Amino acid sequence: xxxxxxxxxxxxxxxxxxxxxxxxxxxxxxxxxxxxxxxxxxxxxxxxxxxxxxxxxxxxxxxxxxxxxxxxxxxxxxxxxxxxxxxxxxxxxxxxxxxxxxxxxxxxxxxx
Amino acid sequence: xxxxxxxxxxxxxxxxxxxxxxxxxxxxxxxxxxxxxxxxxxxxxxxxxxxxxxxxxxxxxxxxxxxxxxxxxxxxxxxxxxxxxxxxxxxxxxxxxxxxxxxxxxxxxxx
Numbered sequence: 001x002x003x004x005x006x007x008x009x010x011x012x013x014x015x016x017x018x019x020x021x022x023x024x025x026x027x028x029x030x031x032x033x034x035x036x037x038x039x040x041x042x043x044x045x046x047x048x049x050x051x052x053x054x055x056x057x058x059x060x061x062x063x064x065x066x067x068x069x070x071x072x073x074x075x076x077x078x079x080x081x082x083x084x085x086x087x088x089x090x091x092x093x094x095x096x097x098x099x100x101x102x103x104x105x106x107x108x109x110x111x112x
Numbered sequence: 113x114x115x116x117x118x119x120x121x122x123x124x125x126x127x128x129x130x131x132x133x134x135x136x137x138x139x140x141x142x143x144x145x146x147x148x149x150x151x152x153x154x155x156x157x158x159x160x161x162x163x164x165x166x167x168x169x170x171x172x173x174x175x176x177x178x179x180x181x182x183x184x185x186x187x188x189x190x191x192x193x194x195x196x197x198x199x200x201x202x203x204x205x206x207x208x209x210x211x212x213x214x215x216x217x218x219x220x221x222x223x
Contacts, residue, residue: 043156045210106153
């Protein structure tokens, strides 16, 4: 079955550590996205990528980094510079920016 | 999983009622709109979409209405079931921009 897989489902990080969230899709989608979701605030765009080896900052990119070395993969690193990283992170993909997105099941990151 | 619905507008209905969830979008140039359903602890799921050249589109038990004059989008769910309980988001897109999401409405369905 085609889909988009995020791992891990739950992640705990100590303050000052970098962590990487995985996102893999086998839908042959060109575009991939990372969103952050906090209670009552909807989805906020962190980074997106339209093609391999290219990506753009979204609305809240500070403290995050991404790479797009393969079409299928778009990992997100939450760095120690992110002041409030505890949130639910959602990865999505689409055939292009103008179409609807398919979402993964999310990663819950908690700073301890 | 942890709820994403804290502090969201909430619509409470009885099982079997029809539900109407509203959304005001921001960009008059937006030409594509989508409704997503998100259950607690899960990623959003596509429900239905509509392009700006249409006023209404129907799916299975769901209807989306678009009023471009007042920049308003609504999702109607017929014969609402307990499994419909979730947070519902609208999203808008203009040309090749990324989707912009609304903050969501929580739908609670009582048996």
